[in-house]
Amino acid sequence: MKTKICSKCKQEKSTEKDFHKDSKRLEGLNSFCKECRGKYYTRNKVRYAERSIKSYWNNREKRLKQNKEYYRKNKSKRKEWYERNKEKIKQYLKEYRQKNKERISLYRKERYLKNKAAKNN
DSSP states (O other): OOEEEOTTTOOEEEHHHHSOBOTTSSSSBOSSOHHHHHHHHHHTHHHHHHHHHHHHHHTHHHHHHHHHHHHHHTHHHHHHHHHHTHHHHHHHHHHHHHHTHHHHHHHHHHHHHHHHHHHHO
16 A cells, blocks of 8 residues: 655545645646545635635636536536436425425525516516
């Protein structure tokens, strides 16, 4: 079993179980162990969220274009996936509807009233 020393906690740990893969690194593994990386992320969660939001708005058009292209190219894959998982999807939706009857009913009432008001104006 291969081991590696975490650059944060300085403990020797298994490369297979305790380190995330990172193709940018020479070894192909992250320098922090999973535990230290998790702690770091938890402490900096707000900063990560802010950076993510900022990145989204700075690259919004590019991302939308990429998503649209991916969607167009992979229609058949999505269709195949749906066919393979049709029963699971039906079961999930059935359970969801049973668990969220009130929520769904409230949503439908609000939508009905909103559409009715828009029609009258």
